[in-house]
Amino acid sequence: MAITKVWIEEGCIVCNACEAECPDVFHVTEESCHIKGDSRKDGRESENRDEKAELKADLQSSLEASIVAAAAACPVEVIKYDQVASADAPGSAEPAAAPAVIASPAPVAVAPEGAPTAAPAVDADIENAVDAALGTTGNTAAPVPAPSAAPRPVAAATPPDPPAANPAKPRVTKVWIEDGCIVCNACEADSPEVFHVTETTCMIKPGVRLDGKESENRVEKNGLKPEDGERLITSIITASKGCPVDVIKYEVLGDAPVVEAKPHDAAEVAAGPFVLDYKAAPNRQVVMPKTVPLPSLHTYQEEQKAAVAADGAKWAKQQADFETAKAKALAEGKDAPKPPVRAVPKKNENDMEFPAPSEAKDPDLLHLTDLLDGKVSQAFEQSGELILQVHPDGLIETLMFCKGDASLRYEMLVDQTATHYPAAEGFAFSVVYQLISISRHKRLRVRVLVKEGQDLESAVEIYPSANWMEREIYDMFGIRFTGHPDMTRILCPEDWEGHPLRKEYPTLGWGQRDIDFREDRSGVLMRMALEKAGNMGINLKVPKAD
Amino acid sequence: MFKTEEMEINLGPQHPSTHGVLRVKLHLDGETVVRCVPMIGYLHRGVEKICENKTFFQGQVWTDRTDYVASVSNNLGWAEGVEKLFGITVPRRAHYIRTMLTELNRITSHLLWLGTHALDIGAMTVFLYAFREREEILSIFEAFCGARLTTTAFRIGGLREDIPPGLEKQVRAFQARFLDCIEEYETLLTENRIWKKRTIGVALLNAEDAIALGVTGPVLRAAGSTYDIRKVFPYAAYAEMDFDVPTQTAGDTYARYLVRLEEMRQAHRIVNQCLDGLPEGPVMAKLPKVLKSEVNEVYHAIEAPKGELGYYFVGEKGGVNPYRMHIRAPSFINLQALPKMVEGRLLADVIAAIGTLDVVLGEVDR
């Protein structure tokens, strides 16, 4: 195996990860990442995107591992490379020649066991090549004549692919549903074995899919079971033709039969609603956070301890490895390897130093900790700010002490807000109260952790300024405050659904119009859809029964 | 035989003097306000949600659009908040230039307030005079960063560029005549009997209520408090500046007018000091190419023209976006005091009170 070419696609975020993995090949500049001239045959230094120059022969195999590691480490996956089995690498299960790889539409991830590490780059490349070869990029209304193509291999989970006994017999390999389904039930009427129309969208049924999942199949484009693909080809094509918004797509192996769209009458199809309902709009772009970035002294100290321990363990392992290697070398009579050098932490050359949390030393924090015996979870200082985390039960007591205690005198509640931590266990939100003492020129942050659905006590009685801020928190996060004089939404309309600042609230999808109004300003698309549905006897204007 | 009933009237969201899309639901008995309910949210764009999906630099662009008459102040709050989150040290020269631009921005904000507030009360001329001077400062911003209103003036860690040649001359030319301009406004208003009648004792808010309601900025200082973040928790180059915090004790519209006029004079002083004492050196800190945060949360407040402008950031480990960003908008909190100021008073006082609070709806709704 060897890597002949390395290049960098668009989208590099100059994160230095590749340079860390493979400094011989990659060089991260201000704007982008380059393939070093030293390692390239043509000696130029650039991203190598257009020219795709080859690597120097002597480096092709020696750097293979590190390039693969760099490509794997790239967070945006823009590092691509050509990997070939080198002539002097026997025992490779990979087909020897590159054309063979292209002819096989199998994603490398599911290639037969024993193949060496395959990178996503190869994966993507092969898929593109397959698409190009089959002529089936996305819009596959046209039948695909590809009789010479090899039979599709299937995922490892399925039984071995039956060798196409009758290769001339066409079958549908994949079916998926694009954006824009109007849940009209036409497809389910045509092909009930494949499609399942739900309240919000249309699914490909698990029974016919290779992976057995039920979804729109849009992203994964999982294949159909071959026997089902053969059996149901007519009904799938009918359903695709019959879709009023043309969102059902499929790929065919072999000659597709010519079928006509079946006319429907309203009675046959349970006419779905055609209401511009945001819930019907596909819910796009929600990336739920996986971490709980709740700053805390405990966590920080634990992390530091763990880091020190890990570092020690690594060092110990390095030493142990060295010892074994040394013993082995001695036994074989070779030169002893170099002893390992313990990595020194990189010197910080930037004007930036992470403000680490430290123990509470401020008298206010200590005083409050004393006053609120046992109700304080933790008190620490970070970035020059005082943070006091209390139990929700002790919140009001804390605020009363902060305002009323003669040595504290935090007169003003300047800000109050919340943060959503969906990945956290035991709580869902942190609510923070920013207090200032105008007379003593001090700031304090009081923090409480709230569970999902748990109400907090309102601070309006103590600090009237909390009135609107608590309403805003309710509006944005759905945390209710008991004892608040007017617990209603403040920024969103009264009938708004959802709480926008929660992490599960999408930035696209909900609230967004189904039809892009820039393109459908005069409602042409909608009228076309209605007309087409009307020709088929589907009444899309049936109002949604509530 | 006869019966009286309260009239419910909507002041806004489309009204000449609600300065944007503020809607105030008023219950009137004749012309006396019985109940006043501000209703907001017409300009809610979800800036906080948007910024969660933008990198630390991109988010600054959105701060221009919250308080759009004081965008430089917003930029400063954002930049310093992020710097606090990362623990970045900014060069001194950058601090000076930032301070100068922010103070010029304070002048533009107060000029806009003065003009529109006077216009609400019926004095038209001040409006145009104030805009004349505001134009000059906007030209200065344009010379500095290419934009007049939505400036995005600063970078995290300092400035993108040093001040261009000729800008100092431009600022000095403006400084030379600005004090006379303030005199001109004062000639029209300060001793004007009708102006005094319309403003003295109107929209009263004493210091105790102001602090309870979280009101900050000139409105608080006109009630007697000396709370000014530039003095109390100095940021940027304010620790090295020599300036006074103007206060009044009356807590009415007239007192706020005097405080803001004096603040413009003090801003003028600070700008002069920044120009005179501008240190040499770099304007940008040394930073990695990609800023990735650690787990930290900060609240950084600056004294914006409207009051305490706070940015609350939560950073996650390795994140290029803030995990959570919250703007403590002074206009939003100050607007809470409106019912307290106007209930039991006349309709015309509502207009004066909205004007004197100096709210910007882009910031109220965010």
Add this chain to the structure above:
Amino acid sequence: MTPTLIQYLVISLLQIVAVLGFVMTLVPLLTFAERKVIGYVQVRLGATRVAGGLWGAQRGRTHQSRTITGGLNGFMWWLGKWPVISILRGLPMFIADALKLLTKEDIVPTDADKAVFVLSPALAMVAAFTVFAAISFSPGALFYFPAKFPFLGGLPFNGFLTDINVGLLFILGVASVGVYGIVLGAWASNSKYPLLGGLRSAAQIVSYEVPLTLSLLVPVVLTGSLNFNEMSTRMAADVPVNGLVGIGRSLLMFVGFFVYTTCGFAETNRTPFDLAEAENELVAGFHTEYSGMKFSFFFLSEYASMITVSALASAFFLGGHYLLPFGLQPAWNHFFQHSPYAILAWTCTPSILWFLLKIFFLLFVFLWVRATLPRYRYDQLMNVGWKFLIPYTLVMFVIAALLRYAA
């Protein structure tokens, strides 16, 4: 020679056309002047410089004459070169404004009381213009038709329509009908802001009618006449100027003039008393729901009543058709009546010129004040009216009566 009935009717018609023409020209010019005066006070660029459309300005001078707006633009810049007529710069704005008012869509709100809604601007307009019937712009005949003039040869053409001996009474009576236009219009709009504006207007005009009339009574008592011509004539000649009485009379009229002007501002809904249409509080006050020609009727009637108020002040306080105000004319006459210089002797005779100049000056004051002062609050306005102006004018009235008695 006395005219026959038909001759009389024809001349009257001609006079009506002349007076109406004068007023109808003056009112739009007044809006133009307002734009210009306020433009100069407030460093507004548009009103003092605007010339033609954008196209001309963008394409450069060579293309300016090709379009109408471009040609206008070139003409305006040419005008700007000349010292006096450069005042006409900004004229396109005025023309555009007039065209806009004429062509705007005329909306009647669905829930409005349609008949009253349509009628009330007309009422305001009619009241504002009828007043001019009794105002005498020139004492006696303006000119005589030449003897050879067909049908009307040798007859006088007067500077007034009718010379009523109770002219003042007529004017006050008719002018106060105008408030019905405002109140009814506000009520008929069936909307809250106009309602508030109409109520304010009704209260304000009713309140200020009293001190206005009382302040006008001062010169009336002093001269003993309600007639315009007689008033200025007596003021200039009859009443003795010598002695304490004369000085007291001038002082009283001087003070009375300011009181009257204050009330006049309130009567015409002008700043600082423009509460009825306070745009910052009541959107546009009583005419919020009006648009197009109906709105411009209100607009015109407001400006017409400004002219009326100025004319009354001019006639009753500023000496009317004579040169000097406040009853100082007799002293002037005493010295210059028999002056050898014709021009000085002419200043002692009544003329339409003085009357118009005084009107123009007062109109300028209206605009000047608008550019300078803020607006009163409603309760403050009432306080000024009832607690300050009415007692003040009553005292003045008593003093005037005493002076009259002393004379």
